[in-house]
Structure formats: structure tokens, C-alpha cells
Amino acid sequence: MFPTPIEKTSRSWQFTYQSLLPLALIMWLLPLIAVAIFSIKPAADFATGNYWGAPTSFEGLTNYMAVFTQSDMPRYLMNSFLITVPTVLGCIILSSMTGFALGVYRFKSNLLIFFMFVAGNFVPFQILMIPVRDLTLQMGLYDTKMGLVLFHIAFQTGFCTLFMRNFIRALPFELIEAARVEGIAEWRIYWFVVLPLMKPALAAMAVLVFTFIWNDYFWAVVLTQGPEAQPVTAGITSFNAQFGVAYHMLSAGSIVAALPPVAMFFLMQKHFIAGLTLGAVK
């Protein structure tokens, strides 16, 4: 078997492995560990320069409570949800339809349109910063959640379409033909035959887009300002405001902000069932 299971290697190699692995792991996770520890320290620790030592007192509860009660964090979190959820829904609805059209129907410009969706993914979005900002300003969407949502949907749908179209292509085409012979309308084929079979792809897509959008910082900063519309990634910087950086609050806020994508992943996990089409053919 390759690679050789660690239990079957020599004693010395086992020892090396077992000591190096935790070390490497800790190094990798150090920034996260630091943030976690910072988030339970009292503010005084940072004033006295006790960055890396043990917390002088456990302030976890206070810090996290403060994040929710004494800052704009709840507002920002709400904004993040109000931006991310509609974006995910919009992307999935649109891309499952475009994917169906490009995957199922043969028409002249099918491949051309598909390539345009793909090519869109290769445009570095930074170069669009100024035009997009101008565009949102002109449309009166600057500093609105709606502006961010529309913009994200437009950008993510290209990638999602690529994903969906390829997934639908991999479905047995006889399923669609069988439905057609049975006289089922095309939109019903989409809704009752194709969509249920796409559940694993939709779940994967939803998690991916959710994470992308939730973690987006660039466009949040470019297109919004202030607690009116800014999502949590941008809003969290309000902790390093005029009175200096509140590291403990910043850390606690970061951890709160990081939870939804993680939760989303675990919630959706059971939907990533491979082989859902098992039994359809052969």
C-alpha cells in the first residue's frame, strides 16, 4: 500500500513523525490560536505589553458580550447575512438555470456563451474597481446592501454556471429524453428531474459562494462605508478606531465573524452525498 501506514514503519520514524506533526500543526495554527487567546484577555494586558503571556484574568465572557452590546458588530453581522444569503440564493437560482440551458440544449452560440462565462472568471476583478464604483454611484446603489448583492451575483454567477453546466452534463441524458418522451414540459423537467439530482452540487455551490461572499473584504470596502451597509469583514476594522486598537475586541469580533461559514459547512455536510444518481442508469 502507498503511502505506508505509519504503524508499519520503523520505531524511530514513528517517533519523528509523532513529534514533528504536532509541531507543524501548532505553527500553522499559531495566528488562529493567538486570535483565540487575545479574545479572552482583558484590555489591560495589551496596555502592559502582555501580548504572548497568559491572560492576567479571564475576560472571555465580557469581551464577547461587549462585542454584541457595546459595538456595531450585531449591525455588521446582520448586514453580512443580508448580503450573503440573497447572493447565494440569487447565484444558485440563476446558475442552475443557465447551467441547465447550456448543459441540455444544443443551439448555435451555446459554446460561445459558455466560454464567455468561463472567461469572465479570468478577469482580475481589481481592474474593475473604479468602473464598478462609478457604476454603482450612477445607479444610486453606492453604500447600499442591494448594490453589493447585485454586484456579487453578477460576478459569482459565471463561476457557478461553469460548475452547474458541467454537473448537468454529467447527468445521464437519457433521463431528460425519457421525460421528454413522457410529454413532460421542459420547465418541469428542470424542476422535478434535474434540480433534485443537483442537490449535492447545489449544496457544495452554496457553501462555496457563502464563504466567498462572507469573507469578501475588497468589494465591501470599495462599495460601502459605515454601519448602514458594510458587512462584518469591513466593519470589524471599526475596532481600530480613534482610541487605538482594541485587540481583545477585534479578536473576539473576528471569531464571531468566522463562525457562520464554518457552521454553514457543517450544516450542509450531509448534503454532499456523492453518487446520488446511483440507480438511474445501468
Add this chain to the structure above:
Amino acid sequence: MTGVTLSNVIKRYGETQVIHGIDLQIEDSEFCVFVGPSGCGKSTLLRMVAGLEETTEGQINIGPRDVTRLDPSDRGVAMVFQTYALYPHMSVAENMGFGLKMNGHPKAEIDQKVAAASKVLKLDDYLKRKPKALSGGQRQRVAIGRAIVRGPEVFLFDEPLSNLDAELRVEMRVEIARLHQEIGATMIYVTHDQVEAMTLADKIVVLRAGRIEQVGAPMDLYRNPDNRFVAGFIGSPAMNFLDGQITAGDVEVPGLKETVKLPVTIPSPGTQVQIGLRPEHLVMTKGDTHRVELTEALGGVSYAYLVTPTGEKIIVEERGDERSKIGDMVGLSFETDRAMLFDTQTEARIR
């Protein structure tokens, strides 16, 4: 119930023509089998009848209706696919009733039709299961059930048994034959397996490269093939062909080391011909012209693979208690009116 008529049906993909003007009349409640080697266009032709492929030229009629340009759903056909194409997220009952449900039939009617179909196909115990919990044969029965519930005028089968193992294939073959007896609808069945064609068909259509080679009842094709291709395709094991030449009213066959007199119109001397002999019409005799290279004993019959003096290969069927062994030297005899003569050039039968 209605028949199907194809008139000068042509299919082109861009410049490439794959179906070359097919004329065919399938009678009401007939079981018609399209058979031919892979790539001969039999599946394409079936899909054209189903409406899944567009017909480039010609006309397709189901009963009196011209369906050439109709959508699949308006043609009154039901199709069973080689891969079954069951909806994996629906139970057996839902699979069978889906088409009716989507077209707005009342629930009671659907339930009743599904129950009737599942009774015919012995699927009653599986109605709640998903396709993945079924065996291959059961899945194929569900696919057939899905066709039955819609009560179509014409059933179309696209190699429905190819994915099953040998034993199930025989079982399902019998099942389909029984179904045809019971329902009595017109059925068109595509297969590359000539045994399926022989056992199921009322009428066999032998196709090659997008053209009909011959149409007829199974035994007619077996006894009286029009050309070398049909002769070689129908019958298992296949007919033996030996090269020969016409000499003054006789056929000289070096592979048999003899000159044969055949009761047919002999063409002019010097014509290159092939003599066709079915394995079951050949008898081994004492002699030393042919060597037994291999024998396959199947129990009731054995097939002896012989090599002729010219290096050609012949299969001979053997019955009875005396069977040949590898390495035996034997002679061959046959009744001359069983032998068939084909022109090497045109492959046409010389009668």
C-alpha cells in the same frame, strides 16, 4: 392500436448522411426488431420514430397521423432505454406515475394504472423502493412499467437487455414476449443480438450502414437470406462461407476439395462466388480433408472448429454420442439444396 410507416426516411448530420432513405411498413400490433451491427443506424432510426432525433427528409406515420415534425410527447409512443433512465430520486411507483402526474391525470387514475402495470410486471413488492435498491432486471421492469402506464400506441425499446447478465437476459426476453402477447401493442425493438431478434420478432429488419438489407419473418430470413450479409448475421453460430469459382455449370470449392453441383442458376464460368453452409447442415464423415482445431461441447450439441486445406475456417454442429476430438482428420458432407451461393463481388444471393 396502430402501425408505423416510414417513407423514404433520411437522416443527415451536417454533410454526413447516416440513414439512406428507409421505407418500412410495420403492421398494427406487430413486434418489429431492428437488428444490425453497431453503428448501422438502428438506434438512430428508433430515436427518429420516437422524435428524439429530427428527421431530415421523408415521412413517419403512426397510424394515419403524420408525426414527422411532432414532439416526442405528441406521438403516442413510449420508450424504454438501454440504461433504463429511471429517476433516481423517486420510488418505483413515483417513477411509473410521474409522466401521468405531470400531465395532470387524477391521482386515483394514476394509482390504478400503476397498480395494474406493477401486477403485470410483478413489481408489487418493490413499489416503495428507490431504483438503487433494485437489481438490473427489476430496474428494467420498472422502465417497461413506466412505458405501460401511459398506454402508448407504439412501444419503442432501445437495446433494453444489453446491460443485463446472460441469465437475466433470457428471462427478460421471455417476459417481453409475454408482455407483447398480453398488451398486443405495436412494438419496435432495437438490438444487435440476433438471438433476441429471432426469438422475439414477428418481423426482423436487418440494417447495415443506414440501409435495409432485408425485411422478413425470422425463419424466412434464416431460410432464405437475400445476401451474404443477412445470411451471415442471422443464425448462431454464423453461416460458414467458403470461396469458390464457377466452372462449366458447377461450383469448384477448394476448401471442400470438391466440385459441387447446386440447384441454382449458375452464372458464367470464372465468376468468383462464395458458398454458404450453416453449421447445422454440415455432417462430418470419414475422410482426411479437414482437421479439427477445437471443439466446444455445450451438452446437447458440440461445435467443431475445422480448418480446410485452404486454411479457411468452418464450424460444424455435432449431435449424438459420437463427437470429434481435437486433431481428428475428417471429411464433410451436406445436402446440396441446403447450400447457398453468393456472388463474391456484389454479395447478392445467386438463386
